[in-house]
Amino acid sequence: xxxxxxxxxxxxxxxxxxxxxxxxxxxxxxxxxxxxxxxxxxxxxxxxxxxxxxxxxxxxxxxxxxxxxxxxxxxxxxxxxxxxxxxxxxxxxxxxxxxxxxxxxxxxxxxxxxxxxxxxxxxxxxxxxxxxxxxxxxxxxxxxxxxxxxxxxxxxxxxxxxxxxxxxxxxxxxxxxxxxxxxxxxxxxxxxxxxxxxxxxxxxxxxxxxxxxxxxxxxxxxxxxxxxxxxxxxxxxxxxxxxxxxxxxxxxxxxxxxxxxxxxxxxxxxxxxxxxxxxxxxxxxxxxxxxxxxxxxxxxxxxxxxxxxxxxxxxxxxxxxxxxxxxxxxxxxxxxxxxxxxxxxxxxxxxxxxxxxxxxxxxxxxxxxxxxxxxxxxxxxxxxxxxxxxxxxxxxxxxxxxxxxxxxxxxxxxxxxxxxxxxxxxxxxxxxxxxxxxxxxxxxxxxxxxxxxxxxxxxxxxxxxxxxxxxxx
Numbered sequence: 001x002x003x004x005x006x007x008x009x010x011x012x013x014x015x016x017x018x019x020x021x022x023x024x025x026x027x028x029x030x031x032x033x034x035x036x037x038x039x040x041x042x043x044x045x046x047x048x049x050x051x052x053x054x055x056x057x058x059x060x061x062x063x064x065x066x067x068x069x070x071x072x073x074x075x076x077x078x079x080x081x082x083x084x085x086x087x088x089x090x091x092x093x094x095x096x097x098x099x100x101x102x103x104x105x106x107x108x109x110x111x112x113x114x115x116x117x118x119x120x121x122x123x124x125x126x127x128x129x130x131x132x133x134x135x136x137x138x139x140x141x142x143x144x145x146x147x148x149x150x151x152x153x154x155x156x157x158x159x160x161x162x163x164x165x166x167x168x169x170x171x172x173x174x175x176x177x178x179x180x181x182x183x184x185x186x187x188x189x190x191x192x193x194x195x196x197x198x199x200x201x202x203x204x205x206x207x208x209x210x211x212x213x214x215x216x217x218x219x220x221x222x223x224x225x226x227x228x229x230x231x232x233x234x235x236x237x238x239x240x241x242x243x244x245x246x247x248x249x250x251x252x253x254x255x256x257x258x259x260x261x262x263x264x265x266x267x268x269x270x271x272x273x274x275x276x277x278x279x280x281x282x283x284x285x286x287x288x289x290x291x292x293x294x295x296x297x298x299x300x301x302x303x304x305x306x307x308x309x310x311x312x313x314x315x316x317x318x319x320x321x322x323x324x325x326x327x328x329x330x331x332x333x334x335x336x337x338x339x340x341x342x343x344x345x346x347x348x349x350x351x352x353x354x355x356x357x358x359x360x361x362x363x364x365x366x367x368x369x370x371x372x373x374x375x376x377x378x379x380x381x382x383x384x385x386x387x388x389x390x391x392x393x394x395x396x397x398x399x400x401x402x403x404x405x406x407x408x409x410x411x412x413x414x415x416x417x418x419x420x421x422x423x424x425x426x427x428x429x430x431x432x433x434x435x436x437x438x439x440x441x442x443x444x445x446x447x448x449x450x451x452x453x454x455x456x457x458x459x460x461x462x463x464x465x466x467x468x469x470x471x472x473x
Contacts, residue, residue: 009069010117011107013056016072016079017119018103018126020048023090029192029218030095030134032127038246040399040426048082053119060117068117085445095134102126138194145200146229155208156181157230157266158330161215161223161258162238162273164373165323166191168351169238170214172327176344177210180336184208189370191216193225200230210334217257218247224260234333235261235270236326239319240277243373246400271329273322288325295321297379298386299357299364309338313345316355316366319379353468355380362459369468372398374405377466378412385416387462392419394443395466397427410434419456423468 024045028034039045052075059068083089090096106122106129149155158177160170167189174185186199191214204211215226240255248254255276262270262285272278274289293305297318304311304321306328313324324345331341350356353370364387368380377398384391393413397406406427413420414435421441422431428442443452457463 005069006065006117007111009072010111011104013052013068013072013075014103014107014119014122015100016075017049017053017123018100019090020079020082021123021127022096022099026090026093026096027088030131031218038400044082048079052078056117057119065117095130098133099126099130102129138197141201142193142197142229145197148200148204149230156210156234156334157232158210158212159215159227159230159232159235159261159264160212160238160326161217161236161261163241163243163254163258164371164376165238165319166214166216167370168320168354169236169323169326170212171351172323172348173236173330174210174212175348176327176331176336176341177212177334179331179340179344180334181209182207183210183212185212186214189216190214193222193229196226196229215261218244220248220253220257221260223257224263227261227264231264231266232261233264233266233268234330235264235267236330237261237270237272237276238326239273239322239375240275241373241375242401242405244400245402269333271326273326286329288329289322292321292325297321297383299383311342311345313348315348315350316357316383317376317379318382319375320355353465355383363457364462366462366464369465372467374398374401374408377409380464380466381412381416384462384464389460389462390419390458391417392421392457392461392463393417393466394421394423394463396422396424396468397431398467399426403430406430407434414439417464421452421456 024035024039025032028038035045052071056068056071059065059071103122103126106125110116110118110122158173160166160173162169170185174183177183184205186196187203190196190199196213211230213226213230213232215223217223237258240251240258242251242254245251245254248257255278259272259276259278268284270285271288272280272285274287278287280287291306295304295318296302297316299316301312301314301316302318302320302324306325311324311328315324328341332338353367355371356367358365358367366380366384368376371377371380381393384393393416395413397409407430410431411434413431417439419439419441420431420435421443422428423443425444431440441456443449
């Protein structure tokens with residue numbers, strides 16, 4: 001009977017540890033170094049993994065296994081309370097299911113082979129087995145995607161990358177080109193090699209004439225890997241800035257990584273924003289950004305001059321002029337008539353959660369929750385400043401940047417807004433130092449978000465959601 005209790009409690013405990021481990025791994029794209037060294041709530045790793053792990057193993061070595069079920073109960077309760085506050089719980093993908101199957105089998109093998117309830121061996125073996133299986137599967141998926149692209153000689157590929165504005169540029173390009181072509185673009189914010197491989201295999205239509213691919217990066221070589229797969233005919237490098245500087249360390253590494261896109265074997269033309277600070281004698285690489293003039297941005301939209309012509313769109317934020325110009329240049333290169341371009345700009349809808357204007361209950365809501373860069377946030381603050389009524393900002397600040405940028409955000413927020421609501425813990429102390437106490441509020445978690453808004457905002461307010469971050473940030 002004792003062995004059965006030990007086995008059951010051991011399996012439950014190991015699966016609970018595995019649940020925490022694989023959840024955090026999924027948040028950080030299954031990169032273990034990021035889980036260990038870049039987790040913004042590192043104390044979670046201590047409280048929900050290291051401490052229970054150590055307590056359970058200590059009972060093993062002290063031969064006090066009869067107390068292990070108590071550890072399991074305490075840990076299960078703690079993990080349940082942790083799970084309740086998550087706004088980004090585990091997604092049960094095939095990879096996750098395979099990890100748990102491997103962990104369960106290895107736990108049984110460990111228990112019966114060693115007559116012990118050791119934790120490390122099955123955990124690390126399941127993780128390594130998971131990595132090996134995923135690499136084998138991915139190689140097959142990638143080869144299949146490459147074969148599909150190579151069979152489509154008629155398909156024009158447009159690659160888009162930048163530190164920020166990638167998704168907006170991609171959507172703007174796809175929208176304008178759709179006036180002349182059958183266009184398909186990578187959905188939502190899909191921009192990793194694995195996501196693009198899946199997109200090609202599963203969703204890329206056979207009748208698409210143009211495929212617009214968003215390319216993201218967290219490490220040197222990420223853009224090159226995607227470029228080597230899709231080999232775009234046309235490439236856009238948008239605004240370069242300190243997004244993900246925590247991983248790249250320097251702006252030069254960021255720029256060099258983004259410029260990997262021009263290594264495409266099929267490249268016909270590329271447009272590179274002046275923020276990249278590159279000099280090129282290649283006639284097929286055009287620098288842009290200096291040619292944008294007379295930008296006028298308000299809560300009604302944006303207008304600007306380009307090459308002695310005037311363009312307007314129902315898109316908010318002066319920084320979007322760069323993204324719109326990139327789309328215009330690609331469209332012109334692919335033969336879209338200028339009048340069709342202007343018509344498409346008038347019909348253009350804002351990208352969801354990126355300076356998306358919503359009017360409800362007499363309030364103006366600007367949803368910029370997917371915009372997490374300094375330039376975009378400053379532009380959103382400037383836009384909010386044009387509102388004559390009361391102004392409210394709800395933000396966690398910036399993520400994966402140094403404190404200096406968040407100090408800049410906090411100071412500007414204090415100047416513009418009547419109420420500054422900081423979500424989460426990450427940057428609250430910075431805002432507390434630089435924002436007047438009379439206008440600062442702290443929302444530790446978003447479980448009562450709707451009631452909070454109802455109590456603290458009123459008709460006539462402009463409410464800006466500036467960036468968002470899941471609870472693990």
